[in-house]
Amino acid sequence: DGGITQSPKYLFRKEGQNVTLSCEQNLNHDAMYWYRQDPGQGLRLIYYSQIVNDFQKGDIAEGYSVSREKKESFPLTVTSAQKNPTAFYLCASSDVVDTEAFFGQGTRLTVV
């Protein structure tokens, strides 16, 4: 079954903690993306990667970090520098940057 898998589905973070959200795809896509969605809002781009070992900041990269060591994997770390991390995080991938992007099921992060 081809697709994009995000884990965990729900994540709780204490103040001052770093947490890492997992994103794995078996679609053989080159490009991968992280978006954040707040209630009633659209998606805002955090980071994206077009190729292994390369990634670029999106519109709201502050307080986040990523790595792209394997084509299949693009984990997102939410650091303690992100002051308002409670949101729905969505990972997506596409074949080449001009074609359709497909999403994982999302991770809902809550600060407790």
Next chain:
Amino acid sequence: QKEVEQNSGPLSVPEGAIASLNCTYSDRGSQSFFWYRQYSGKSPELIMSIYSNGDKEDGRFTAQLNKASQYVSLLIRDSQPSDSATYLCAVKGTGRRALTFGSGTRLQVQP
């Protein structure tokens, strides 16, 4: 001015009617346009893509693109209660290698 604008709704239509969802974008050089459907609490699902001026039909869905007016729309014929969701317009602009999303239009189909 937002890069991709949508009316937040809700847009309410009776079952069986045509729902018309609209989106405008600011980057005149944009080449790729997408419509996603998002049910509450779920991730977006791609339903249509369009790259050329005109209409593109897929089942009950028709996407319409007018690059001169910087306008893209989605028509849903024979609307069903299961179509009730938020519809996100996404655009790939020039010099940007990721999609920019509008804030979405919430559609309610009344039985």
